Amino acid sequence: MIQYLQLIEFNPYYAIAGFLCSLAGCLMVVKLASGSFESLREILGVRRIPYTLLTALMFAGTQYFGIICVLPGGPLNMGLENFIFLPLAGLVVCVLALRLAGSGLQGAFQFLMTAGLLSVLIMSLYYINVFLMFGHVDWRIEPLMTASIGLFSVLFPLVRLLTFVIRREGTLFQRFPPVGMLLASAAIAIISPVLTMSAAPSVTYPLIIQGADVMLPYLLLISVAACLMVLTDRYREWDAQKQHDTIREKEQHYMSLFAHTPDAVIALDREGKVYDMNEQAYEVVGKLGIMPPFAEIPQIVATGQQNKIEAHYAKVIGGEAEEIEIDLRTKNGETMHFILTSLPILIEGRFDGAYSIAKDVTESKRNQEKIRHLAYHDELTGLFNRKYMLEYVGGLTSDISASPFHLFFIDFDRFKKINDLFGFDFGNKVIRRAAAKLENVLPEGTLLARSTADEFIALLPSGFDPVYAAQQVSDEFSLPFRVGQQTVALTASMGIARFPEDGADEETLFKHADLARFDAQNRGGSRFAFFDRNRAIENHERLILERDLQAAIEHGELVLFYQPKVDMRTEELVGMEALVRWNHPRLGMVPPLKFISIAEETGLIVPLERWVLRTACLQVQQWAREGRPSVPVAVNLSQIHLMQTDIVESVLATLEDLKFDNSLLELEVTESAMMHNEAQVIEVLGRFKQAGISVSLDDFGTGYSSLSYLHLLPIDCLKIDRSFIKGITTNENSRAIVEMILTMSRQLGLHIIAEGIEHKEQVELLRDLQCFTAQGFYYSKPVPAGEVFACRKLSS
Secondary structure (H helix, E strand, O other): OHHHHHHOOOOHHHHHHHHHHHHHHHHHHHHHOOOOOOOHHHHOOOOOHHHHHHHHHHHHHHHHHHHHOOOOOHHHHOOHHHHHHHHHHHHHHHHHHHHHHOOOOOOHHHHHHHHHHHHHHHHHHHHHHHHHHHOOOOOOHHHHHHHHHHHHHHHHHHHHHHHHHHHOOOOHHHHOOHHHHHHHHHHHHHHHHHHHHHHOOHHHOHHHHHHOOOOHHHHHHHHHHHHHHHHHHHHHHHHHHHHHHHHHHHHHHHHHHHHHOOOEEEEEOOOOOEEEEOHHHHHHHHHHOOOOOOOOHHHHOOOOOHHHHHHHHHHHHOOOOEEEEEEEEOOOOOEEEEEEEEEEEEEOOEEEEEEEEEEEOHHHHHHHHHHHHHHHEOOOOOOEEHHHHHHHHHHHHHOOOOOOEEEEEEEEOOHHHHHHHHOHHHHHHHHHHHHHHHHHHOOOOOEEEEOOOOEEEEEEOOOOOHHHHHHHHHHHOOOOEEEOOEEEOOOEEEEEEEEOOOOOOHHHHHHHHHHHHHHHHHOOOOOEEEOOHHHHHHHHHHHHHHHHHHHHHHHOOEEEEEEEEEEOOOOEEEEEEEEEEEEEOOOEEEOHHHHHHHHHHHOOHHHHHHHHHHHHHHHHHHHHHOOOOOOOEEEEEOHHHHOOOOHHHHHHHHHHHHOOOHHHEEEEEEHHHHHOOHHHHHHHHHHHHHOOOEEEEEEEOOOOOOOOOHHHOOOOEEEEOHHHHHOOOOOHHHHHHHHHHHHHHHHHOOEEEEEOOOOHHHHHHHHHOOOOEEEOOOOOOOEEHHHHHHOOOOEO
16 A cells, blocks of 8 residues: 555645545535525525635645645646636536535435436546646546546435435534544545546556556545445434434324313314314214214214305315314203314325314303493493493494484482482392383383483484473383382483484484483473583583582682672771682683582582682781781681581681681671571581681571571671662662661671672662661672772772
């Protein structure tokens, strides 16, 4: 062997360099050969072209060093044309090998054809290269055939190895194990010197021809090829074993999923026949009362579902996954709901069976129906609710061909008192009884819904007289009725809106029916009212005031005006009355007559009057700081506020908090407030007097039925009502009443104030009658705090 290498002047350094280039080229192949190559464009694409060129350059280096390591003279045999040709040849071979191996070669025949094609190409390229070096080549059959056989024997396992590397996944050495990489590098490195020696002219190796063993390089090449064949077979066995283990693991996963999934799973063959089912599927089939065997799924579904199932499986057999809902009837007559999902099994694009997964959604369906029922029904009465009625009316109004109809809003008067007296449980029983009475009395075909606690909505179809229907409801609730052991008196107020006259959509109709109901209640209740635009404007304003009053108290929209009380003899200011006004952001300045009653009905009168008390006291203190005379300020107390158990403590706490002089505060109560719980009123007013606070009886002569209690009331002042003062100069009766009140007041030691003074004649007559304190427009209207002391008729 050593003698042979010496005879051919073998250069080991060049051979090692060629091997290293081959090794580097194999490493680049691993980087380059990731995934399949469907076309040359992918190999020469932007992402892969740098690696492709580098790989070709490495293998060109392998050729170069492999050639010069066995040629006498070494590099001197190479010319410029060889340096150009070798990289191009390396690029062509590299690209073609990657393209063929990456196209998914399978079977020995394809490997043989690929190895043969590459063998012809590489032999041709080497002979061309030798021709470029020497001007002619050795065309003898024996070395040519020997070299071809050796080359083919190496290329066949190399192509197989390259195919494995491309198909494998993982890290570099998992895809191309080191042993295989070293053997492949050695085989590629040996090809160059062997082919060069076979193609070089015989004069190049005279000594070899005369005595050396010319077959030695070919045997070495075939030996490396044999090792590669064994190695690639081993790799194939490893891959096959790994694939087998993976398939077995996936099969076990599938069997576990098939057996333990909570859903019913049915396996079908390529003919659509059932060949396997899991336990859950057998359980479902058992509930249906169908005993296996059965060939097709349509045989186990309810009548009427077969066509749907057959259309479903027609798509699945066509290779399309689909999901449908089906209903199955059990042997007990119950309906079960399933979501059936079928997934085709496609092998190389051909249908080979399917899996059908049936998920039981019966309970979910029931819950959905229950949720839908709760969403559109009233839980207490079982009637539809406001949401349903709104959507239903919306559907009617959106229909161009919709017939006229009437929308009723029905509200039960004084139902809150029933709740307060008997509790909510009894109130619920009353509502259920009232709902049943409404259903019985309303015309057949009427849609009835419960909107809120005691409010119902009825839709009267076209063709029924709304007046007759409303009167029937009124008559039905005109008499008391029994609920349990109690007798209940419950009257109904109804608002009626007409479609399309009163609204073309559901929102407008609901709004107008509610305004009409509000109008009916404002007129005393126990009646019905059709929507009227003029009255709706008034009622709408009232609704706005109801809605905004709480915010007005909290956000400072209320203001105080002050009306002076004057000594008619000197025209000096002796006191003033604080009167509240509401500066509404949309409606402007709202007088108290429009919102005081609302405050009383809604329970806001107490916080409102507390605000008036505090604000009036603060204003008096402000005037004192400005040097104005200190005069008492009068604040009105309503009957509701007077009945509060903590009213005395609340007023005194405010005065103490402000450090206000009690003698400068006067509380005015109306005569009508005395008609309710006289004992409590007398006690409260007595406590105020003890605290040094003056008490006046307002509007005297208009509401108190008996004068017998007057001497018992702890009051300091009587205010004669303006209705008597108005006619005092023209009406003898009015004058007589005023004279009587004045005489009685003097006897009781009470101070007298005449309200509503508007003319000079009234002032002169009251002076003659010895009434000297007045309040009215003659002296000043109620004015803001900044204008009180600017009035010309008042002296300071």
